[in-house]
Amino acid sequence: MSLKTINKNFEVLKIILYPSFILLLSSLSHGEIREQEPKLNDEQLFQTCLDNIQKTQDFSKITDTTFDIYRPLQADFTVLDSLNYQPEFNKEPWDYHAALVDAERVSTGINLKHKLYPTLSEIEQQYGVKKTDVLAVWGIESNYGQSLGQKNILTSLSTLSCFGRRQQFFRKEFSSALLIIQNGDLDASDMMGSWAGAFGQTQFMPSTYLHLAHDFDGDGKKDLVNSRADALASTANFLKNSGYRSHQTWGYEVKLPLNFNAKSDRRNKKYLNFWRDNGFKLANGSPLPDGIDKLALLIPSGLEGPAFLVGKNFDTFYSYNASESYALAIAHLSDLIEKESLDVNYNTPWPTNDPGITRLQSRDIQRALISLGYDIGEVDGLIGSKTHIAIKDYQTENNLNADGRAGQKIYDYFEEKGHLNFKNTPKQNSATINAESKIKSKSKVSSKYIILALILYVLLLGLLIFKFYQARDKP
Structure with a gap:
């Protein structure tokens, strides 16, 4: 093969490979490939x-x-x-409840119950909805107006x-x-x-706002965004219009009797005496109290987990957001605020060997991941897709079961490895932490593309050498 032919082949290779090589090098200057x-x-x-x-x-x-x-x-x-x-x-009930009903949210609710007692009492009197039920919706929907x-x-x-x-x-x-x-x-x-x-503070859909929002503070505006009184009163009005029954609780945690053919069905309500005759008692062993005429059985995690008898007021919580887990979270938070108890566990534990974690623990995990170089965005205690991916990557790199789950097991593992030691050091500015994390993340991405660029370069060079020797060996 002549030198002219080699040069021609080399030019063809350049045409094929050079643009890709330049594209990879260009991506390095940005540190990452842009999202589509x-x-x-x-x-x-x-x-x-x-x-x-x-x-x-x-x-x-x-x-x-x-x-x-x-x-x-x-x-x-x-x-x-x-x-x-x-x-x-999509979440297991123990994960969902651990994040929504934690000691942090209960404590804030108790403080607000005392702080807003006059307004809440007036709302309760006018709409017939219990103070703590209104507070619980507010707490679950926007963390008491902090997350709109x-x-x-x-x-x-x-x-x-x-x-x-x-x-x-x-x-x-x-x-x-x-x-x-x-x-x-x-x-x-x-x-x-x-x-x-x-x-708004209690997260109304626009059509619901048009039908049920109330101007409770009397300023001429139905302002569910900036007025606590309007938001709480409108929530009470929503529950009232959904069939809320005054002076009733939502239901009870109960103990399942042996040999009872239990089936979870919130809509299949039966008279109180049916449940008593079948041996149902409260979870602490006390007899079922009077007060709710018809109840239905709810078993959110199967026969091994906590069980509940729920009444009409539970249905009104459900109507706010059509999810039994959501309604149960409101019910449980309301009870804890009323009792002023920070023990967020049910009498019967969830059937899992990897319980859910609180928002405080979630924030700890997020800070630890950032300190380890993972870009998970802001530290907010909300386990989103970025946090799940980072946990999964960490688990893969450390030969753990890579399920991406933010539960008690990974929290304990982080604690054992000393990843949570930042809790004993001066707090860093969150913007600084995230900036450092992004730099580390970009560095990881850049190294991947450097390797790809080098492979492409070696391939180009190798092909050229191969053609050269092929031409030299031919007469």
């Missing part, structure tokens, strides 16, 4: 969808001016991930109106949100909340 941007045609579909839904009956009360001013310019496709993953239905959500609900609802499941439902909520602003009830800047469009 939403496709342009998706945005075009989004705007076309908004044009179409504006003409439907759902938006007949919305003026063209209102729609044009507040229609989002871009969709938020991240809400589609949340639509397909909801912790109420960071999503622009106009963007979330409009995106969900055009993509994913239940588009018709979200279109009604989108039009309701626009109507709230058009009526002057709230400013657009107040419309920040959850991925699904719930907003």
Whole structure:
């Protein structure tokens, strides 16, 4: 083979491999590969969808001016991930309850019960809903007004109106949100909340706001965002309209009788005497009290876990968010605030060898992961996908069962390895911690692409050498 042929082959190889080599080197300068941007045609579909839904009956009360001013310019496709993953239905009950009903949330609820006693008493008198039940909804929904959500609900609802499941439902909520602003009830800047469009201190959906929000503080505005009194009274009004029965509790934790054919069915309510005749007692062994005429059996984790008899008021909690785990969390938190007890465990423990962890423990795990170089975002005590991935990576690197689970086992392992020692050192600024974590994370990513670039370079060089010797050996 002639030198001219070798050069020609080399040029072909350069054409094939050089652009890829440059692309890899370019990625190194950024430290990471950017996330894929939403496709342009998706945005075009989004705007076309908004044009179409504006003409439907759902938006007949919305003026063209209102729609044009507040229609989002871009969709938020991240809400589609949340639509397909909801912790109420995907987490084990012991994980769900450990995060929602911990000593931290109970203690705050007890303090607020005393601090807001006059307002809560007035609400209880007017709506017939127990103080601690209202407090529990507030605590579960927004951690007593501390976590209202960071999503622009106009963007979330409009995106969900055009993509994913239940588009018709979200279109009604989108039009309701626009109507709230058009009526002057709230400013657009107040419309920040959850991925699904719930907003305010007790997380009302826009259509629920239009039907049930009350101006309890008398300032002429139904302000569920900035007024505690309005938010709590509106919550009581919601429960009342859902069939809440005054002077009744939600139900009881019970002890399952031996040989009873137990089946969990919240809707299959039977008279109190049926449960008494079948040997049901409270979990502490006391007889079932009077007070609730019909009850149903709830067994959220099977026959080996805690069991409950639940009444009508439990159903009203369920109507707030259609999840039995959610309703049980409200019920349990309400009881603990009323008793002023920080013992958050049920009489019968959850059937697991890896119990859930509190928000404080979750924050400890997140800080430990950051200190180990994992980028999990902010330390917030909420175990999201980034934290799960980081735990799974850590478990893989340390030859552990890589399930990504943030439970008591991994917490104890971190403690044993000394990863939680930061609790005894001066606190670092969270921004500094995350910046350091991102630097370490980018360093890990960069090293991967350096290796890939070197492999590509060696491949290019190797092919050239191979062609050279192949040409030299030929006559």
